[in-house]
Amino acid sequence: MNLLYPPRCPICDEVLDIRWKRCCPSCAKALPWVGENACMKCGKPVGDEGQEYCEDCQKQAHYYDRGVAAFTYTGALRHSVYRMKSSNRREYVPFFAESMSRVLVQYLPRWRPEAILPVPMYPRKRRSRGYNQSELLAEEIGRLTGIPVENALLYCTRMVRPQKTLSRQERMKNLRGCFAVRGGFAPFRCVLLVDDVYTTGSTMDELGRVLRKSGVQFIFFVVLCTGKGKKAVCTAKKV
Ligand SMILES: [Zn+2]
């Protein structure tokens, strides 16, 4: 199997030398970690040291408590995430989940989530893709942290129209009512949502809204990558 499907670097997609674990050294050096200067609400990078909240979070409240991201959604990583989602590169998941866990472990002693909830995908979409990448990331993070993963609690009630070109307000409207908690009740006080990309936060907010209505008090999230803030999201700029 390894000859037919040799392990590849998740960032540049070149075949990996067996000496390297999950990512080739030159890509590892250039990984766009968000780092310390991150928004204390949504986890986006903030310019200044000492700036607590990004511009988005200064302007609007969120339905979740706090979230963190491993990387910024730029350059080679954008292409890599696209391959993971749309070109069946499921083998990237362990590397990505490890990266997310590295950031997450600093917060776990304070957050203490009782369950990990992957952002759900509409069943028809999941069938055609063969998997939900957020679920794969969640399972791996669950394995690494020992927190139970609840795959079936959240579900999609309908297909969501593509969000790419929509503003935050339009996204919120588009998403309204598209997620639900099975049975209408979530038996947790504190949960951790897992997703691949955070852009305007509308998905996390809608899930937060639904979870709060279902009895959850604290909602945290971890994402693989996050937009840099309004201007940098959805540009094709290379790092
Ligand atoms: Zn590489």
Ligand SMILES: [Zn+2]
């Ligand atoms: Zn923020």
